[in-house]
Amino acid sequence: MQGSLRIITFNVHAWHNRHGEETFSRISTVLERSGADVIALQEATKSRVPALASALGDLWWVAADSTAILARTRLSSMDPRQTAGRGFRVDARRRVGRVTRSQKVPRHTWAAMHVQTEDGGVGVQIVALHLDHVHEPKRISELAVLIDRTNIDSDRPTVFLGDFNALTRGDYGSNELRRIASVRASQAWEPPKWDLTSALTRYPGGISNKSPLVPPLERLAIGAVDAWVAAMRREGELRTSRFDTRIDYVFLNQAMASAFAVAYCAIGQAMPIASDHNPVLAVLEYRGRCIAPDTSSAVSTGAGTK
Secondary structure (H helix, E strand, O other): OOOEEEEEEEEOHHHEOOOOOEOHHHHHHHHHHHOOOEEEEEOOOHHHHHHHHHHOOOOEEEEEOOEEEEEOOOOEEOOOOOEEEEOOEEOOOOOOOOOOHHHOOOEEEEEEEEEOOOOOOEEEEEEEEEOOOOOHHHHHHHHHHHHHHHOOOOOOOEEEEEEOOOOOHHHOOHHHHHHHHHHHHHOOOOOOOOHHHHHHOOOOOOOOOOOOOOOHHHHOOOOOEEHHHHOOOEEOOOOOEOOOOOOEEEEEOHHHHHHEEEEEEEEOOOOOOOOOEOOEEEEEEEOOOOOOOOOOOOEEOOOOOO
């Protein structure tokens, strides 16, 4: 639909469910039934992404670091280290490289696309990410680096989504938090923390967020919009991981939230049959004109035309 964007995030657990069964076909079915225009994946080994893109209708795709973005319209890769293509076709002109550990860049894929609207269209950035699953301080540092690297806090309309491995305080009552704390203690994990999501949805203070004097936690204060919270209509149980917690999100930066309203958000049901996570779908509806991102530095997938 013109002016509408259906976008989904799904941790596919290396194409297996928690019982170790190979579930590629089940994952494909979940995604096909979602009707998503844009798909963000985590724990998606790059070798299977072209097959999935082909199975879902010859989609464009960009992949790196076991994350991927697939779309029904042309994608432009925003990073030369990424591999890209359409369906089974891989863009042979891609320069594939690796990000070293010293750079502390989290697992992510970064692309740009055009969303058709009645007044022409909007350029949108998509950032699919997967943050550390062990320590909240590391997740905060990773996301601060990613915000700088991909300009999530700029006036470019951006959706950043994926497995944040982070909790939101408002999702749980006291009894639920005690249960989560007990489960985490039994696994020798950190206690429940929500510093990341609390900071991310705050607006920045007076000092520039890009100042080197700003600590990573404050760098996250960009006034991001949680699609689940903002949605006019919601469906599904508030659990995206096998530990009955919501750790997978669709976030909009302020430019995206100004251009698009969250009409609907749903947490699907894929556990335990297809993965150890449930997918999160958001339907975004165009509000009006906004500034498109500059994609002049982007590298097209170069894998055919629509």
